Amino acid sequence: MKIAILGTRGIPNYYGGFEQFAEFFSVYLVQKGHEVYCYNSHNHKFQEKTFQGVNIIHQHDPEYKYGTFGQFIYDYNCIIDSRKRDFDIILQLGYTSNSIWFFLLPQKPIIITNMDGIEWKRSKYSRPVQQFLRFAERLAAISSDYLVSDSLGIQTFLKKRYKKDSTYIAYGAHPFTNPNETILEQYQVEKENFNMIMARFEPENNLEMVLDGVVKSNDSTPILVIGNHTTKYGEYLKNKYKNHNAIRFMGAIYNLEHLNNLRYFSKLYFHGHSVGGTNPSLLEAMASKALILAHNNNFNKGIIKQNGYYFANPEEVKNLLLTIKKNDNLQFIQNNFEAIVNEFNWDKINGEYLSLFEQCMARSKTGK
Incomplete structure (x- = not known):
């Protein structure tokens, strides 16, 4: 499969949870023989073209200049670039600033979105921003081909609010056994x-x-x-x-x-x-x-x-x-x-994502 990962600031991780997952999962996919592309901010610390076999696509990211609004421009740039890549699957990590561009996503790939948390409940956001995030959440829920929930609570929420099924796949961690x-x-x-x-x-x-x-x-x-x-x-x-x-x-x-x-x-x-x-x-x-x-x-x-x-x-x-x-x-x-x-080890989590991808591809080919 030819797979793209969108929605993060890039790999290797210098920021947070989705970036950590993107790093581990993309390398895992390469090890399993797949062709993988991860979108990185143009000002990411890592400026090489590949990372452990993962192809890196740097896109202009003006967040440093415009703040949060810059994220929307970065996601727009990533999505526009994805239209010329002939991907089989696009994995979107989160929906906050990319869902408004859903109508620009290429038609061929299967769109799988990890819905993250209930972003509009975050108290750091003003009421207008919270209202926008509720709208963005709805766009992502209804426009994606498949949804992933990383907690059972989110899975229940999506089913209740949007009548949409999602696949529960938790986040992971590596057991730490070598203290110093x-x-x-x-x-x-x-x-x-x-x-x-x-x-x-x-x-x-x-x-x-x-x-x-x-x-x-x-x-x-x-x-x-x-x-x-x-x-x-x-x-x-x-x-x-x-x-x-x-x-x-x-x-x-x-x-x-x-x-x-x-x-x-x-x-x-x-x-x-x-x-x-x-x-x-x-x-x-x-x-x-x-x-x-x-x-x-x-x-x-x-x-x-x-x-x-x-x-x-x-x-x-x-x-x-x-x-x-x-x-x-x-x-x-x-x-x-x-x-x-x-339950939460990375090998299991990565395997569950890959299994979902394979199932989605099989359904796509049979039309079911």
């Missing part, structure tokens, strides 16, 4: 004597809720706050907690080995995400044998079930900080790790 305690020296922390939270600096990821709980607890244990904080919201949080020495804003870290070791050796790992499907950083925390304290919502509960602790306000964060010990919860940690091995 010396890496901690670079971050000036000690084994099981620091906590951490990792997220984009957006209100619905509840960084402020967690950090308010840290302040309330008067706990002197360092908490590493990992994510790009050079944003308006990031500046607000840094200013709010500037007098609290235990709170350390680390910036974004993309070195997976370092992240895995930080998660593995952390005392408590807070996961504040409250919107979306199967969150990649949650699975990676499970794979790294972190003890997880998650925001209390159905998306997180659907993944870690009873094998973690939940919070819904700063007071609950404070109480967890003062009472929970990692050594008392080793079974939770092991249960989550086994879920990665058996």
Whole structure:
């Protein structure tokens, strides 16, 4: 099959979950003998024409100049380019800024869209933007040939709202089995004597809720706050907690080995995400044998079930900080790790996507 992947900033990953998936899945497809193309932003750090056998197509991306509006132009450029490539399948990762161009998609390829989370519920967006995202979600749902949901909650939502079936394929993670305690020296922390939270600096990821709980607890244990904080919201949080020495804003870290070791050796790992499907950083925390304290919502509960602790306000964060010990919860940690091995591992996820592609191609050829 000749396959294209659209909807990401590109590979290798320097940004987020979809980029990580695109990197792993595209390389997997090449290893299985398929011809794969991944669209990259023109200003992506990786400027080569191929990555581990995957063909890279750089397209102009003016997001740096126009902000969010630039994403629409980038997606337009990718879709226009795809019209001349004779692809068999186009996999769209997300719908936020590409669905309005659905009428420009080439007619021959099968269009498969991973619908991501319920984007219009994100509190960072103004009401007009939320209304647009609901419209974009509908366009993607009705214009794609096949839909993928990365959580059962999203699958149920799509069926209820759009009467559309979707294939449930979770996100994945690699089991982490090779810890290296010396890496901690670079971050000036000690084994099981620091906590951490990792997220984009957006209100619905509840960084402020967690950090308010840290302040309330008067706990002197360092908490590493990992994510790009050079944003308006990031500046607000840094200013709010500037007098609290235990709170350390680390910036974004993309070195997976370092992240895995930080998660593995952390005392408590807070996961504040409250919107979306199967969150990649949650699975990676499970794979790294972190003890997880998650925001209390159905998306997180659907993944870690009873094998973690939940919070819904700063007071609950404070109480967890003062009472929970990692050594008392080793079974939770092991249960989550086994879920990665058996359910959320990348080989299984990649295989399920490839199986879906093969089924879609077979249906296309038989007209069924």
